[in-house]
Amino acid sequence: MPIPKVGLPIDEGLPLLFELGSPGAGAASIRRSDVPEIDRRRAIGAEFLADDAPDLPAVGELDLVRHYTRLSHRLFSVDGNFYPLGSCTMKYNPRVNETAAAMPGFADLHPYQDERDVQGILELLHRLRTDLEEISGLAEVTLQPSAGAAGEMTGLMIINAYHRSRGENRTKVLTPDSAHGTNPATCAVCGRSASTVKSRPDGRVDLDDLRAQVDENTAALMITNPNTVGVFDEQIAEIAKIVHAKGAELYLDGANMNALLGIARPGAFGVDVMHFNTHKTFSTPHGGGGPGAGPVGVAKHLKPFLPTPQVIRRDDGSFGWSDEREHSIGKVRSFYGQTGVLIRAYAYIRSIGSDGLLNVSRKAVLAANYLAARLKDRFDMPFPPPYAHEFIMVPRVAGTGVTELDIAKRLIDHGFHPPTMSWPIAHCLMIEPTETESLATLDAFADAMLAIADEIDAAPETVKTAPHTMPVKRMDEVTASRKPNVRWK
Amino acid sequence: MSAPTDRRYSDSHEWFKVDGDLVTVGISQYAADELTDITYVDLPVVGATIDAGAEIGEIESVKATSELITAVGGEIIEVNAALADTPEKVNEDAFESGWMLKIKTTDLAPLEKLKDATAYDAHCATN
Numbered sequence: 043m044p045i046p047k048v049g050l051p052i053d054e055g056l057p058l059l060f061e062l063g064s065p066g067a068g069a070a071s072i073r074r075s076d077v078p079e080i081d082r083r084r085a086i087g088a089e090f091l092a093d094d095a096p097d098l099p100a101v102g103e104l105d106l107v108r109h110y111t112r113l114s115h116r117l118f119s120v121d122g123n124f125y126p127l128g129s130c131t132m133k134y135n136p137r138v139n140e141t142a143a144a145m146p147g148f149a150d151l152h153p154y155q156d157e158r159d160v161q162g163i164l165e166l167l168h169r170l171r172t173d174l175e176e177i178s179g180l181a182e183v184t185l186q187p188s189a190g191a192a193g194e195m196t197g198l199m200i201i202n203a204y205h206r207s208r209g210e211n212r213t214k215v216l217t218p219d220s221a222h223g224t225n226p227a228t229c230a231v232c233g234r235s236a237s238t239v240k241s242r243p244d245g246r247v248d249l250d251d252l253r254a255q256v257d258e259n260t261a262a263l264m265i266t267n268p269n270t271v272g273v274f275d276e277q278i279a280e281i282a283k284i285v286h287a288k289g290a291e292l293y294l295d296g297a298n299m300n301a302l303l304g305i306a307r308p309g310a311f312g313v314d315v316m317h318f319n320t321h322k323t324f325s326t327p328h329g330g331g332g333p334g335a336g337p338v339g340v341a342k343h344l345k346p347f348l349p350t351p352q353v354i355r356r357d358d359g360s361f362g363w364s365d366e367r368e369h370s371i372g373k374v375r376s377f378y379g380q381t382g383v384l385i386r387a388y389a390y391i392r393s394i395g396s397d398g399l400l401n402v403s404r405k406a407v408l409a410a411n412y413l414a415a416r417l418k419d420r421f422d423m424p425f426p427p428p429y430a431h432e433f434i435m436v437p438r439v440a441g442t443g444v445t446e447l448d449i450a451k452r453l454i455d456h457g458f459h460p461p462t463m464s465w466p467i468a469h470c471l472m473i474e475p476t477e478t479e480s481l482a483t484l485d486a487f488a489d490a491m492l493a494i495a496d497e498i499d500a501a502p503e504t505v506k507t508a509p510h511t512m513p514v515k516r517m518d519e520v521t522a523s524r525k526p527n528v529r530w531k
Numbered sequence: 532m533s534a535p536t537d538r539r540y541s542d543s544h545e546w547f548k549v550d551g552d553l554v555t556v557g558i559s560q561y562a563a564d565e566l567t568d569i570t571y572v573d574l575p576v577v578g579a580t581i582d583a584g585a586e587i588g589e590i591e592s593v594k595a596t597s598e599l600i601t602a603v604g605g606e607i608i609e610v611n612a613a614l615a616d617t618p619e620k621v622n623e624d625a626f627e628s629g630w631m632l633k634i635k636t637t638d639l640a641p642l643e644k645l646k647d648a649t650a651y652d653a654h655c656a657t658n
Contacts, residue, residue, distance in 0.1 A: 464595065520619075523571070523593055524619070
């Protein structure tokens with residue numbers, strides 16, 4: 043066993059918890075039980091008992107606290123640094139969201155409590171539902187789906203149920219090649235085949251290709267607008283018309299709603315179903331892949347197919363659940379949905395108000411276009427401006443051997459999280475500043491990118507061997523993938 | 532590196548080399564370089580019957596996951612078993628030891644629509 047290091051300089055590697063343990067130490071003391079002990083061998087059966095106690099480290103409370111505190115200091119988060127991860131909307135999560143979610147009237151509830159005792163949370167959910175209906179311009183919203191991807195699946199299930207109710211079994215779903223990556227996966231999960239619609243060189247949907255592909259077997263077009271190359275497709279109303287003419291539905295992936303709040307309502311440009319990503323648009327935590335919430339909104343003709351139960355306001359002004367829904371696809375999430383996340387989304391919407399939401403999108407769009415304007419002379423911009431809330435650029439690296447990965451690693455030395463790389467087009471960087479960054483931060487980031495652009499020409503090795511300031515440099519991702527070793531010993 | 536002239540190429544970067552009614556399939560060196568270090572190759576089982584245009588495998592690298600699409604249909608006669616333990620062979624020599632599978636086919640016609648080496652190299656240069 044390696045000798046545990048105790049007084050660690052902060053730039054050194056941390057020992058594992060397993061390396062810190064020493065016999066006799068510990069952070070928990072369990073009181074003697076007032077229930078008489080029983081013989082485990084008789085109660086469980088000797089053959090089922092382990093021979094040895096589990097080999098868990100015994101670590102004192104202070105060492106435990108220090109271990110996790112040190113780890114937390116190494117976390118890279120939007121609370122510490124700028125995080126321009128394109129397509130992910132890494133905006134600041136206001137503290138008031140946490141205050142709201144921690145209120146005992148929300149935090150201490152149990153899902154089996156009687157409706158009369160939980161009117162507060164029911165009212166909040168109903169208000170959030172109504173707010174999202176107004177923001178989207180759609181007839182009704184369900185808060186059940188517990189992530190954006192779950193929202194997509196719910197949306198497509200609703201579309202399938204709608205077609206079935208008309209005696210049709212449409213098996214094809216179209217997605218533009220600028221669509222969000224989860225869309226084809228959703229099609230597969232819902233038993234539909236995904237076909238790709240081409241884009242024009244300027245990133246908009248090729249309407250001729252759409253017309254050629256949409257037919258009586260098409261269940262829906264799943265579109266992301268603004269799309270993943272960062273442009274808003276102004277043809278969206280025409281796209282809706284083409285899709286609807288063949289009896290297909292228009293699904294909007296709401297991943298990029300941060301560009302549209304208060305500016306454009308999907309229901310008004312022909313969308314039949316959409317999902318929201320609360321962690322992107324409404325400042326709920328991104329978490330480690332969860333928990334999430336992916337509310338789904340539908341146009342009027344799809345209301346009978348929404349999941350149940352739905353939170354409603356009764357005639358007497360009280361709030362409750364309703365299971366009445368003619369063709370409901372059923373329940374897609376237990377209990378009330380991801381309530382803790384939904385409270386945060388509501389707190390965000392209400393604390394900034396409708397003017398605030400409009401301001402969010404205006405600033406997000408302005409910030410992206412400002413960065414693009416500052417960088418356009420040193421990076422190639424494959425799609426013409428103006429951009430929505432994010433943009434794509436391709437570094438000029440010909441003959442240097444530098445890749446987009448190297449640039450991403452070098453940005454770490456400047457204190458910035460790397461942008462999204464190599465997607466949706468080869469060798470690109472996708473940058474989304476969000477509305478929450480100051481002009482000073484945007485300028486510092488642009489300065490860093492321009493400095494790296496100089497370095498690519500003057501000192502490419504410095505870029506290729508980055509990061510230079512981190513305790514761990516380049517990871518051996520290849521060996522980790524080819525010969526994964528997931529055990530400590 | 533120029534593509535060998537003894538085979539045909541799809542726009543999605545697979546190569547197809549014909550020997551009688553046997554077609555060997557792999558991905559081009561350009562595709563392997565773009566994917567960077569390949570970590571896993573998922574291939575179909577020997578004996579399976581596949582359609583032309585079908586997705587028959589998956590290639591994972593540290594950077595991306597890519598589909599393997601066949602231009603010809605038929606029966607899978609052999610897969611390159613060495614790739615299970617040494618997927619890096621695809622990066623090292625995509626056109627020879629990095630081959631992926633062999634298909635016995637009755638219809639070579641789809642290959643006529645594919646590119647020859649010159650046209651394929653031009654296709655890569657414009658990417």
